[in-house]
Amino acid sequence: MGVTGAAGTRNRPRVLVSAYACGPGDEPEANAGWAFAVAAATHHDVHVVTRERFRPAVERALAADPDLSRHLTVEHLELGPRLVALKRGALGVYWYYVVWQRAFARRATAMHARTPFDVVHHVTFANDWLPCGAATLEGPALVWGPVGGASALPVLRLARWLGVRGTLVEAVRVVATGVPRAVWGDRAARRAAVVVAQNADVAQRFRRAAHVLVEPNAAFAPLSTPDGAEPRGRRVAVLAARLLAWKGGRLAVTAMADPALDGWRLDVYGTGYEERALRRLAQRLGVADRVHLRGHRPRAEVLRAFASADALLFPSMHDQAGWVAAEASSLGTPVVCLPLGGPPLLAADNARVVPLDGDVPAALAAAVRGTLDRPGHPHDRWRADRLVRLVDAWYARAVRSAGDRGEHPAAGQVAPHVPGVGDDLAHEHGDG
Numbered sequence: 286m287g288v289t290g291a292a293g294t295r296n297r298p299r300v301l302v303s304a305y306a307c308g309p310g311d312e313p314e315a316n317a318g319w320a321f322a323v324a325a326a327t328h329h330d331v332h333v334v335t336r337e338r339f340r341p342a343v344e345r346a347l348a349a350d351p352d353l354s355r356h357l358t359v360e361h362l363e364l365g366p367r368l369v370a371l372k373r374g375a376l377g378v379y380w381y382y383v384v385w386q387r388a389f390a391r392r393a394t395a396m397h398a399r400t401p402f403d404v405v406h407h408v409t410f411a412n413d414w415l416p417c418g419a420a421t422l423e424g425p426a427l428v429w430g431p432v433g434g435a436s437a438l439p440v441l442r443l444a445r446w447l448g449v450r451g452t453l454v455e456a457v458r459v460v461a462t463g464v465p466r467a468v469w470g471d472r473a474a475r476r477a478a479v480v481v482a483q484n485a486d487v488a489q490r491f492r493r494a495a496h497v498l499v500e501p502n503a504a505f506a507p508l509s510t511p512d513g514a515e516p517r518g519r520r521v522a523v524l525a526a527r528l529l530a531w532k533g534g535r536l537a538v539t540a541m542a543d544p545a546l547d548g549w550r551l552d553v554y555g556t557g558y559e560e561r562a563l564r565r566l567a568q569r570l571g572v573a574d575r576v577h578l579r580g581h582r583p584r585a586e587v588l589r590a591f592a593s594a595d596a597l598l599f600p601s602m603h604d605q606a607g608w609v610a611a612e613a614s615s616l617g618t619p620v621v622c623l624p625l626g627g628p629p630l631l632a633a634d635n636a637r638v639v640p641l642d643g644d645v646p647a648a649l650a651a652a653v654r655g656t657l658d659r660p661g662h663p664h665d666r667w668r669a670d671r672l673v674r675l676v677d678a679w680y681a682r683a684v685r686s687a688g689d690r691g692e693h694p695a696a697g698q699v700a701p702h703v704p705g706v707g708d709d710l711a712h713e714h715g716d717g
Contacts, residue, residue, distance in 0.1 A: 297356065305385060308335070328673070343359045428479045430477075521550050535563065617661045
């Protein structure tokens with residue numbers, strides 16, 4: 286066991302956070318876990334359990350902020366070296382995560398027995414079809430999320446642009462996640478006092494839970510135009526994603542062949558098994574000279590590309606959150622996307638959502654071309670400090686809900702009063 290920080294002023298409610306990834310840096314999942322933990326520590330004593338690999342970044346951050354370290358304790362939980370060594374390959378992370386959640390449940394039970402918690406919050410890698418160790422902890426009110434995974438993908442409608450491998454993968458995904466979601470996801474939703482969904486699809490799936498609301502896990506410092514960003518209006522679109530079939534790379538390349546995008550360039554950032562197929566498709570459609578596959582690049586370079594581009598072309602088919610949509614939109618770049626998953630929400634007012642009926646690549650091309658006449662505007666909708674007000678509201682609601690159910694979290698603690706917080710749950714989806 287390793288512990289960083291020294292939370293422990295009992296006049297504050299106590300919160301236990303399960304964060305499979307948590308630490309400041311460029312990894313979206315870990316950065317989200319850290320943002321939620323820091324926000325929660327503003328008005329609560331917070332104890333986070335995360336993995337060992339985030340220790341250096343966490344220790345540096347807490348050492349630089351003594352006030353934060355007084356209210357935020359981070360404990361590192363890792364499985365044995367042999368299990369860590371086996372965590373390789375496409376499926377390795379999933380079985381390791383399942384075992385890690387069981388280990389977290391044991392650790393959480395022992396911690397709660399020593400000093401009770403008022404709230405337990407399951408934050409990162411929150412796939413709604415995998416086990417939630419926090420849901421097995423008796424006593425504290427449970428906040429589950431932001432969680433995602435339940436977004437539906439019309440496989441047959443989009444099979445042409447998924448390819449054979451992509452179509453098979455998606456068909457298997459639907460089957461392979463459906464039963465676990467009904468077992469583990471529904472169990473966590475029933476136990477939860479508050480369910481935070483990444484997007485409206487997920488909220489609809491768990492609509493029968495006690496309290497369901499929609500809020501993505503995007504959280505970062507306000508973005509300004511990076512140094513070196515070029516002026517817009519050069520007819521450049523950007524796609525930034527792992528090159529997997531469901532990310533929509535084939536749709537993006539096909540759209541480039543539409544007459545509406547004559548003279549446009551598509552810069553593709555990312556790597557993956559679809560790279561060869563995208564090169565072949567661009568060659569066959571006669572746009573190879575205008576589709577540039579730039580590979581994996583540093584985040585700073587990708588942000589400069591967003592700030593310089595006329596549009597982010599992001600036809601992803603079931604991204605639950607998709608931070609690139611939030612980052613590009615925050616910089617004022619219009620986001621051309623499909624009405625699936627989280628990108629339309631994360632792009633906010635800069636979303637240019639293309640329907641799935643009709644000629645989808647042509648509609649994408651028209652939307653990209655339209656950004657010249659209707660450019661985007663910068664905003665700070667996803668700044669990390671918004672989370673303070675949100676988590677205060679979630680925890681207050683969770684404690685009240687637990688009381689209504691006749692549960693007794695911790696030692697009868699009550700969430701702190703924060704002006705304007707309590708009943709105002711952003712993007713409320715409805716009570717089941």
